[in-house]
Every structure is written in C-alpha cells, then in structure tokens.
Amino acid sequence: MPRRLLRDGQIIVDDWSYAAEAEGAGAEGTAPRAVILSVEQWQNERDKWSGGGRRLGLVLLPAHKVELLAADISRFDLIAAEFSGPGEGRGYSQARVLREQWNFKGELRATGYVRRDQLFFMARCGFNSFELPDADIAGAHAALSTFSWAYQPSNDAGLAVTLPLRRPDTTASA
C-alpha cells in the first residue's frame, strides 16, 4: 500500500522509502532513488547507501540533538522528526533549529504520531510534509489555515504564506 502524505499542501504518494522498505525493493533490482535512513544507519552504513545519485533522508528521534548533523547536513534532502506519541513536543524545537539556525531548505517531515490538530503549529515551526493516518489526511489541508495571524515570529516554512505578524504596536484590521 503506497504511503500517502501531505506535502506543501498537496496530498501525494510518497516518493521516499525508509531503508527497511528499500532493502525489500532492492532485491528486485529497482533500488529506490530516495531513501530515509535512521541515525544509526547513517553512522554505520553510509557507504552502502551513498552514491549512485540516490537522494538521502534521515530520521531524528525526539532525543536526538540537531547538532548531531553538523558535518553532514548538506548530504540530506529530507530530514524527518519522529513524534513518539501525542504529548511529544521536541520535534517542534528540532524543526525550528534546523530551519532557522542550520538553514535547512529541504523537505522537513513530521512522522510518527502526527494528527491534523498538530499540523498548524508544526508547519509554523518548519515542517512542510506530514505522514498522517488516512482518516486524518482529507481534513488535514484545512488545518493549515487554522489561524490567520501570528503573535510571534517563526519561520512558517510549512505554510503557503508567511503569516502576518501581529505586533503589539500595529492596529491592523483583519
């Protein structure tokens, strides 16, 4: 069953494979051109996956420090942050640090426990793709326009437009 996801506001079929999926596919001689590795796989098997024009992605677990990627960040076209459960919130900070301090321009994907009610804040922090359960995916697009202003600056990299910033000294009409 191909994985559907919401990327840049569009529901698409995922064009990335996780390494475990890729290994299955590779046996048939059609190794995917875009593979997402775990941090361990990147550390231990990078030669196996590098080269051949293959695009690489990496999954950060909640406890991983973004600094871990310091030397290698330019090697990745995709970074995913895993949300281990409904209360997990480290990924929001990881995303902002990646976008705002490491200037990561590639796909930033939320994976794991991701539901439509979290999407708006995730997108404000920099996620632009979301692995959602099928039940949530249809209504998810609307979640990206939950609020029309922001009280605080963020990168808004996952929103179609940068939200207007509501500064305390501007009386704007909305």
Place this chain on the structure above:
Amino acid sequence: MYRYDAVDKTLVSERVAQFRDQTRRFLAGELSEDEFRLLRLRNGLYIQRHAPMLRVAIPYGLLSSNQLRALGSIARRYDRGYGHVTTRQNIQFNWPKLEQVPDILAELAEVEMHAIQTSGNCIRNTTSDHLAGVTPDEIEDPRPWCELIRQWSTFHPEFTYLPRKFKIAVTGAAKDRAASLVHDVGVHIVRGPAGELGFEILAGGGLGRTPIIGQVVREFLPREHLLSYLEAILRIYNLEGRRDNLQKARIKILVRTLGIEEFRRRVEAEWQLIRGAGPKVDDAQITRLKSFFDPPAYRKLADIEPATAKSAAFQAWYRYNTAAHKVPGYRAVYVSLKKHDVAPGDITDSQMELVADLADRYGFGEVRVSHTQNLLLADVEQGAAFDLWLELEKAGLATPNIGTLTDMICCPGLDFCSLANAGSIDVAKLINQRFDDYDYLYDLGELEIKMSGCMNACGHHHVGHIGILGVDKSGEEWYQITIGGAAGVDASLGHVIGPSVKKADVAETIARLLEIYVEQRRPEERFLDTVRRLGVKPFKERVYAAPIAA
C-alpha cells in the same frame, strides 16, 4: 486595560471555531478520549469528579465590569450559579456541559476572554501583582509586560507540547504579591547599573510534589530582549526537560539536575544564537502596550481618614480590607471572597454582577482578581469607602479578614477535583468556625493559611505560614501540617510539624500552634518570623503533647 483589536478578535474566534470542530469530532466518535483530552486541556477543559470543569483565563488578573457581568451570566445559564476564583488569577466553572463549552467560549470571545492554554502542558496564563499600577512600592507597572508575554505565548507554535505545564509570573514592586519565586519563570522588573529598567529572570521554582524556590538565571536583562530570552529558556526546557516521568517533568527538576550554573550556560548559549533574529520589543511596541494601562482620570484629592466617627465594623474593614494607593485620596479595596460559610474563592452569579456594578460606580469599571482568591477594586476614593462597604457588607463580600488567619487560600479539594485525596472546603469551614473571634484574629496579625487537597499543591500549602495538605490514609482524609512557609521575596518552604492529623483535629492543631506564637512572640513579630526564630520544635511539642479530645 488591554482591549482587543481586530486581530485579537479574529484569533480568538478562530480558536473557538477550531475547538467547536474538535468537540464535534469527539462527540461523533472521530477522536478518541485520549486524543480529545490533549485538545480540550489546551482550552481549559477538564473532566472532573462530577462534571467537566472549565477554567477561564483572567490575564494577569484584570477584568472589566462587562467581562465580570458576562462571567456572572455564564455562571447562571451554563453552571449552577457560581464560579471559583483560583490562585492563578483564573476563574473556574464546575458544572458546564461538554457540548455547551464551545458556546461558552463563543460568549467569552464576545467580551474579549478565552480559556486558551489555561491547562495542558503549555505556557499558562501569565500572572501578576493584583496591586499593579496602584501600589506605592512599585518600580514600574508590570501589566504591559504581562500583555506582551500573553500575546507572545498565545498559540506559540514551538511550546504547545512541553514536557509539562509552564507558569510565568511578573512583578514590578518591592513586595512580591504574585508568588513569583514558586513559578517556572519569575520576571522581576529591576533597575540596571545605570538606572535603566530591565528584568531579573528566575527559573525553576514550583510547588507540587517537589517544591523548589526559583533561582536567578540572569540578574539583569535589557528590556528589549525579554521575549527572546524567554524563548531560549523554553527551548532548552522543551528539548531537555524530562518526558519519561510526569513527576519529574517540570523545569524545576531540569534546573536542579543541571545545577543553576549549567542551566544558565545553556540558556545563555541558546540566547546568543537567537537574540538577533528572535522576537524583539522595541519602544514603539511597549509604548503602545503601556497606553492601555494609563491611569484612570483620578480626581485631585487629599488623603483623608474616613474611618473616624464610623462604626467599629467599618473601621476594622477599612483597616484590613483596603490597601495603600499611590494617588492621594484613593485606596485599593478588597472584595472578600472568604465569607465563613462559603468555600474560599467562590462567588455567585449575582455577586459577580453586583461587583461589576460597584466597579462602574466606585472603581472606573475595573476589577482585579488576586492570587489569594479575592477580588479588588483598585481605585476607590477614600471618601466613598463607607458607601461601598455598606453595599459589600449587604452582599456578604466584606468579611474583614484580608491578610488574617481566615483569609485562607484553598483549592476545590475532594468535593470537585478528581485528583484530590481529601476535602479542603469543609476544613476551611471548620477553621472558620473555630476562629470566629475577630479580636483574636486581629491580635494574631498577618497570617497566611494555605490548603491543598493533594500533592499537586493548587492551594500553595508549601508556602503558607501554616500549610495544610490533604492526604489519604486507607480511605480516610488526614491532614499534614507545615509551618514557616512564605511566598513573597523571602520565599521559603514550610516544615512538616509531625504526623498528620484527622480532619476534626485540624482546627485544634492550629490553635495549639498559635498558643506557642502568642506566648513566645516578640513585639510586632509575625507568626512566620517567630517560627523562623524558634524553629519547629516548640510548636511540634505543643501540638503532640496531649491527644486532642474528640
């Protein structure tokens, strides 16, 4: 006070719409209990012992008369005719129906109120000094800064799923009336080396299971950096606070584990990275925010002594239930929510409407909520105090006990809260019955009793001069007593005096503690200071010397 503009209104309405949809999906079975729980908590909605409980934010304790009227109306139509004022300047409704909560939120939005982030693991209502802007001991009015923090923290995308709840208190006076040392972050307005205004930033305070007094992270922060510095603290906490154990997830545990030096080093390092690009406060912004808190149109008056030639009852009320005002001819007047036969902090719908009317007639249409669970009319002409007293007295809102033993802080306890081990409201009643002699109360002077029905310490028992904690002993309600706690600038945690006591013995236990105080106190010495001077021992000996007769 701060007034919403079109943007604030839009955002609050969008939140109501969002929550209405979430509630609909839950009722339609599209969201599980667990999934809905995280969403409703961020809108202040708990499922309690008897019914849902809705906690409405009163930002830094400030209400207009119209807002208070709306709360009264909501209490009457959606609840059982009352609300409960909390220690964090919120008001709680104990009996709303789940399916009506979106309508309540919509009505609140009409009067520029909300329940956003009043619970859940996010940045909560920012609290402050209830005498802000009127107290003579103030360096600067903290409320514009509170409003700045309110806006910045509202729907903060990065800090909505923190390891645990996060509470900020801001004070600008010499005396700390906001318990800022037991908050996750305390912000103190201070003067810098050249006399310029800025902030002292504390972190890691908190009550609950592991009470800790906050420590200084930065002695002086230039004012334009307030938000970026808070953002640095929150980011370190969000990334490094514990998430594996609910009891160890507050920032106080992170600060204690790292040590304040290492915590400070990490915060400062993060702040250096973000201070350039992070949220900045420029003069134009703060000037505009300050304009909302300009003083009302005070009349030019001289100080008078209105109590002379009036009844003794009025004199006592005036002495205890009013506070000094920086403008000559004015006093700040407490509206006591500590009537003896009423749960501390409870207020009825008609009382809310009456206080709203009194605020219009006597107090420039504004009402404040104190963290000690009373209301306040901050700007009352001294010459009008007597007439105001007559009206408050008639409505049961003039119990002349502010700052005394029976001005107790008290959580809702076992009667309402699903977390509580023991009742607190009925213990308050027993204490009120025992200590009903005002001459004795006044002789005891300043005395803070704080009571919580469980370890979560909503009643701040650790920082009561006398603290009372409800504990469950094989299904029975018992009470652990502490003495020597304080919440102000000299904050300290109380010491347990010994084994817990039965409900029926709490009042007698307090009476014995007070005997020692009365016997041993020095002139003008408060109970708290006598405890600090003598230690727990003599108090403990007296309490446990003889069994308490049934």
